[in-house]
Every structure is written in structure tokens, then in C-alpha cells.
Amino acid sequence: MKKTDMPQYFQSILIAVDTAIFSVIDGALRVLLIRIGSGPYKGKWALPGGLVRPEESLDQAAERVLSEKAGVDDIYLEQLYAFGGVDRDVRGRSVSVAYFALVNSDRCLPATIEYYSDIAWYDTAKLPKLAFDHTKIVSVGIDRLRNKLGYSNIAYGLLPKEFTLTELQTAYEIILGHELDKRNFRKKILDIDLVKETGKIRKSGQSRPARLYSFSERKPKIVDVL
Amino acid sequence: MKKTDMPQYFQSILIAVDTAIFSVIDGALRVLLIRIGSGPYKGKWALPGGLVRPEESLDQAAERVLSEKAGVDDIYLEQLYAFGGVDRDVRGRSVSVAYFALVNSDRCLPATIEYYSDIAWYDTAKLPKLAFDHTKIVSVGIDRLRNKLGYSNIAYGLLPKEFTLTELQTAYEIILGHELDKRNFRKKILDIDLVKETGKIRKSGQSRPARLYSFSERKPKIVDVL
DNA sequence: GCAAAAGTGTTGAGTGTACACCCATGC
DNA sequence: GCATGGGTGTACACTCAACACTTTTGC
Numbered sequence: 209m210k211k212t213d214m215p216q217y218f219q220s221i222l223i224a225v226d227t228a229i230f231s232v233i234d235g236a237l238r239v240l241l242i243r244i245g246s247g248p249y250k251g252k253w254a255l256p257g258g259l260v261r262p263e264e265s266l267d268q269a270a271e272r273v274l275s276e277k278a279g280v281d282d283i284y285l286e287q288l289y290a291f292g293g294v295d296r297d298v299r300g301r302s303v304s305v306a307y308f309a310l311v312n313s314d315r316c317l318p319a320t321i322e323y324y325s326d327i328a329w330y331d332t333a334k335l336p337k338l339a340f341d342h343t344k345i346v347s348v349g350i351d352r353l354r355n356k357l358g359y360s361n362i363a364y365g366l367l368p369k370e371f372t373l374t375e376l377q378t379a380y381e382i383i384l385g386h387e388l389d390k391r392n393f394r395k396k397i398l399d400i401d402l403v404k405e406t407g408k409i410r411k412s413g414q415s416r417p418a419r420l421y422s423f424s425e426r427k428p429k430i431v432d433v434l
Numbered sequence: 435m436k437k438t439d440m441p442q443y444f445q446s447i448l449i450a451v452d453t454a455i456f457s458v459i460d461g462a463l464r465v466l467l468i469r470i471g472s473g474p475y476k477g478k479w480a481l482p483g484g485l486v487r488p489e490e491s492l493d494q495a496a497e498r499v500l501s502e503k504a505g506v507d508d509i510y511l512e513q514l515y516a517f518g519g520v521d522r523d524v525r526g527r528s529v530s531v532a533y534f535a536l537v538n539s540d541r542c543l544p545a546t547i548e549y550y551s552d553i554a555w556y557d558t559a560k561l562p563k564l565a566f567d568h569t570k571i572v573s574v575g576i577d578r579l580r581n582k583l584g585y586s587n588i589a590y591g592l593l594p595k596e597f598t599l600t601e602l603q604t605a606y607e608i609i610l611g612h613e614l615d616k617r618n619f620r621k622k623i624l625d626i627d628l629v630k631e632t633g634k635i636r637k638s639g640q641s642r643p644a645r646l647y648s649f650s651e652r653k654p655k656i657v658d659v660l
Numbered sequence: 661g662c663a664a665a666a667g668t669g670t671t672g673a674g675t676g677t678a679c680a681c682c683c684a685t686g687c
Numbered sequence: 688g689c690a691t692g693g694g695t696g697t698a699c700a701c702t703c704a705a706c707a708c709t710t711t712t713g714c
Contacts, residue, residue: 219485223447223518223529259445262527266518290516290531292449292492301488303449303531305516374693391695392677414686415691600666617668618704640713641665 222302225269226257226342228288228349229278229309232366232379236331237353239346240278243326244339248298252339253330255346257304270307278327284310284365284428289348296341304340308349310365357383358434361402364423370406372418373397380434388434400431448528451495452483452568454514454575455504455535458592458605462557463579465572466504469552470565474524478565479556481572483530496533504553510536510591510654515574522567530566534575536591583609584660587628590649596632598644599623606660614660626657 229240241253256277260269266287275281285307292303330336332350335343356362357380366379377393397403403421411417455466467479482503486495492513501507514532522528556562558576561569582588583606592605603619623629629647637643 219448219488221449221486221488222445223449260447260518260529262445262447263520265520266516266529269518287516290492290513292486292495292531294489294491303486303492303529305518305529372693389678390693391679394694395696396676411685413691414689416684416693418693598666615704615706616666617706620667621669622703637712638665640663642667642711644666 220301222300223260224257224302224304225260225266225273225307226255226304226340226345227270227273227278227285227307227309228255228346229274229280229283229311230332230349230353230366231311231313231329232382233313233329235378235382236333237350237383238329239332239335239349241328241330241336241338242277245326249339253328253336254339255306255342260305266305270305270309274309280309280311280315283315284362286428288345288352291341291345293341304345306345306348308352310353310362312366312368314368354384359430359432361423361425361429361431361433363433364426367423370408370410370420370422372410373403373421374418376403376421396434400433402431402433446527448526449486450483450528450530451486451492451499451533452481452530452566452571453496453499453504453511453533453535454481454572455500455506455509455537456558456575456579456592457537457539457555458608459539459555461604461608462559463576463609464555465558465561465575467554467556467562467564468503471552475565479554479562480565481532481568486531492531496531496535500535506535506537506541509541510588512654514571514578517567517571519567530571532571532574534578536579536588538592538594540594580610585656585658587649587651587655587657587659589659590652593649596634596636596646596648598636599629599647600644602629602647622660626659628657628659 231238240256242256244250244252244254256273258269258273258277260266264272270285274283274285288306288308290303290305294301296302296304332346335346337343338346363376363379367376373394376397377388377390380393381387401424404424406420406422408420409417410420457464466482468482470476470478470480482499484495484499484503486492490498496511500509500511511533514534516529516531518529520527522530558572561572563569564572589602589605593602599620602623603614603616607613627650630650632646632648634646635643636646
């Protein structure tokens with residue numbers, strides 16, 4: 209811990225942040241991937257990431273990467289885990305502090321508007337081989353997301369301002385990978401005041417219009433949801 | 435993420451591991467602290483820690499620190515969180531990957547045998563001011579421990595091979611900070627096969643001897659305990 | 661026989677789970 | 688009037704929480 213004990217040139221370990229950005233799009237849980245343009249991993253898909261700069265904290269670095277490489281700001285972000293295996297990068301020793309982030313499906317992301325060809329929302333169930341240990345990071349991220357759905361209001365990061373209860377339930381089902389009982393789901397969600405009615409309704413095709421809800425709080429909170 | 439994009443001399447960030455080692459001793463949840471011998475933090479108490487070496491993984495670094503600075507091997511160890519605030523160390527930029535570890539109260543630790551005067555088991559309820567952001571690390575560690583007691587068999591890290599159910603319950607109570615109902619506790623613990631009878635009994639003073647139990651599994655496992 | 665800690669069951673409240681039909685709308 | 692998705696209630700099983708007395712031992 210003491211810099212004087214072991215000068216820094218004895219420790220050439222790079223520190224990076226990598227962010228697994230999740231969203232529910234087209235009926236699937238997807239993660240944002242970028243194709244690497246050069247170096248030994250050229251052509252491989254990877255999570256958006258970058259080196260931490262000396263003047264920024266880990267959290268700030270993650271936010272910057274999110275903004276610069278994925279074009280999103282002000283979204284749900286939390287630290288996942290620090291990955292520091294010796295062999296995680298063939299180019300040399302590095303430690304990656306992984307973050308996981310959530311975006312609404314209605315945000316206009318580069319990948320969504322297909323502006324860049326080397327960035328894409330991949331279905332987490334059909335991932336290609338990823339560079340580094342990014343497959344592991346995605347897997348840890350999914351585990352965290354599934355867990356946290358059950359005991360927090362984290363889902364607010366995935367849904368637009370207003371949504372129907374069916375949309376909320378569908379998001380849960382897609383992430384958890386199994387169906388939920390409609391009546392029990394609605395009972396519980398309303399019971400714990402996770403959401404509140406907006407008073408608005410949305411008409412959609414030839415069926416009964418649905419009431420629109422919004423989250424009562426858009427800040428991380430521990431709640432027993434399921 | 436690409437080393438060529440930003441050469442390492444642009445990033446002089448040191449990476450350390452710091453371990454919060456917990457144990458239940460003399461009726462209190464305690465954490466192992468070491469007094470710093472030199473530098474700007476001289477005289478302050480801190481968690482055992484050290485720089486990560488280029489040839490070792492984060493987990494290996496944590497194990498080495500545990501062994502070198504605290505004299506313990508082969509104990510429960512898991513990563514807690516990566517702390518990377520810009521101001522966490524006045525000497526310069528660093529990132530600390532914090533670990534948390536558990537030891538049985540019956541292990542012969544340096545601090546226990548009072549071999550070193552600058553190492554001690556502090557009651558977590560009466561901590562002195564710690565160096566760096568170590569107070570935060572201890573606090574995150576305690577939260578994790580309390581949480582995990584409820585849904586895992588993590589307690590095996592805190593108890594000796596054989597123990598009475600009262601000892602187990604007392605450990606839970608000390609960590610959680612509140613009392614538990616004896617009958618309900620025993621019912622639940624036995625119900626989920628967290629422990630098994632050894633067949634032995636232990637006599638202690640002028641009271642009824644207690645049956646000795648051991649954990650059915652001494653590997654991390656998810657179980658609904660409380 | 662008494663002090664000290666070990667050990668043991670039952671009940672009521674509340675929560676989770678399973679399950680099927682009517683409602684409002686557009687065409 | 689029919690197709691489409693929205694919306695609602697009840698009964699049973701199970702889990703959780705509260706609670707007090709008997710047993711075994713050493714002195």
C-alpha cells in the first residue's frame with residue numbers, strides 16, 4: 209500500500225473500465241457491443257471500455273466511456289466486479305473494473321439508429337465470442353440484473369417514463385427467462401407502490417386501452433418485488 | 435482498452451488490494467487492523483493490504499497479503515468492491531480492490547497471540563479513524579457479511595470445525611446486531627441441513643452438555659438461512 | 661435441590677401461488 | 688360480433704413469528 213515500498217515502475221498494470229450496457233429490445237435482453245478496429249483483437253466484439261485517466265474516479269471513467277463510446281448519459285450505472293486475471297489481455301497485464309448499465313429501449317442510441325456499423329445490440333442468448341474476458345463480464349452482469357430485479361426497483365432503468373403493466377411484466381419475463389402470473393404480478397407491484405398511475409391511457413390497435421404507469425421513484429431503492 | 439491508444443505512462447495509477455478480515459471474538463464482530471509504520475499515514479490504523487504484483491491475479495494478491503501480513507491461509511475470501519476515488523490516497527492516484535475474509539475465532543493469529551504490537555482485532559462498533567478510505571471498506575464489508583448470512587452458508591468461515599447450536603446462534607446475533615428466537619433458529623438451521631450432528635457432546639461447567647455440530651458443506655453455497 | 665445452559669412444539673397471522681373469466685376497443 | 692389485449696378476486700398451502708417449560712449436568 210505504500211508507494212515508497214514498491215515504486216510504481218515495478219507495477220505496470222493498466223486499469224480499465226468495461227461496461228455491460230443492457231436493454232430489453234425486440235423481445236430480448238440485449239447488450240451493447242463494439243467491434244474492435246485494430247490490434248490483436250481486431251474484428252472481435254467487445255464491451256465498450258477504456259483506460260481510467262489519472263484525474264478521474266472509477267465511476268467517472270465509466271460514465272465517460274458510456275458517453276463517448278455508447279452515446280448515453282445519465283443512465284443507471286453500478287459497479288459489477290473487478291477482473292484481474294493475469295491472462296485476461298494478451299497485450300499485457302491489466303485489471304478491468306466492470307460496470308453494468310441499463311437503458312430504456314426508447315433512447316436513441318447510435319446502435320439503434322444504425323449510425324455506426326461496428327456497434328450493435330446483441331441478444332444475450334446468442335452472443336458471439338467476445339474479446340478478453342468480456343463473456344464472463346456479461347454473464348456476471350446478467351446474474352446481477354436477474355437478482356436485483358427481485359429485490360430492488362432497478363427496472364426503472366429499463367423502461368421509458370410511462371409504460372403499461374404488461375410492458376413491465378414482459379420486461380421481467382424476458383430477463384428472468386420464465387413467465388409470471390399476471391394477477392399475482394400486478395397485485396405485488398401495486399401493493400409495494402413500485403409504480404403509480406399517471407392517469408393517462410394508451411390506445412393500441414383493436415383492443416382495450418391500457419393505463420399508463422410510471423415508477424414512484426427513479427432512484428435505486430431496495431424493495432421486495434417478487 | 436487499447437494500450438496503443440493511450441500509452442501506460444499516461445496512466446500512473448497504482449493498484450492495491452486491501453482485505454477486511456472479520457472474526458467474532460469475545461462477543462464482538464472484530465476486524466484485523468495494522469498500524470502503519472511510516473509515511474504520511476504513520477501511526478494510523480489500516481486494513482492489511484499491498485500492491486498487486488504484475489505476475490499475480492487480484493485473488494492471488496489478496497491471498498498473499500492475507501498470508502504475509504495476517505498470517506492466515508486457506509480462509510474464506512471474496513472480492514468486495516473496487517474503490518477508485520481520486521482522493522483516496524494523498525500520496526497519489528491509486529485504486530484499491532477490497533476483499534473481505536472470515537476467520538474462525540480459534541485460529542492462532544499473530545494478533546491473537548499478541549506477537550506484534552502493531553496489529554489488533556478491533557471491535558467494529560468502536561473503530562478508530564482509519565487511513566485512506568478504509569472505514570468505508572469495513573462498512574461495506576459488514577453490510578455484505580450481514581446480507582450474506584441470510585442467504586448463504588458463509589458462517590462456516592467464522593466457526594471452528596465443531597460447535598454448538600448456541601454458539602452458531604450467538605455468532606449470528608453478534609453480526610446481525612439483534613437477538614434471534616432460539617427455537618425458530620434451530621428449527622430453520624436443521625431444516626435446511628446447514629449443519630449436521632457430529633454425535634459428540636461437549637460438557638461445560640455445571641449445566642447440561644451440548645451436542646456438537648459441523649457444517650454439512652464448507653464451500654460457498656446459496657441457502658435461504660433466515 | 662438448585663443453578664445454568666440445552667433442548668423442544670404449537671398456534672395464528674401473513675404471504676405466496678394457483679387459477680378463469682369479464683371488459684373495452686377497433687374493425 | 689369477434690378478435691385482441693386489459694383488467695380483476697378467491698381459496699389453499701406454506702412460511703414466519705411469537706411464546707414457556709422440561710432436561711441434564713455439576714456443585
